[in-house]
Amino acid sequence: MAALKVILYFLSGFCVIAGAICVGIFFHNGSIQALGSGAMLGCIGLAGLLLSIFFEPIVRAFRDERARS
16 A cells, blocks of 8 residues: 555656646747646646545545445
8 A cells, every 4th residue: 555655646746747847838838738738737646646645544435335335
């Protein structure tokens, strides 16, 4: 579980950094595609960070739900 959480943190951080780079490209070139990519990568990265922060309670909830069935 700890290794999966580290991988989630790494991929989420990578997405946030890539999104920031895309937004920088937008401000440099004015490319609308870069702004869309930056928004998408930023949202995916922030969602991944939230998932990795609350990973244990989410897994525990799924395990409890399986035990009831």
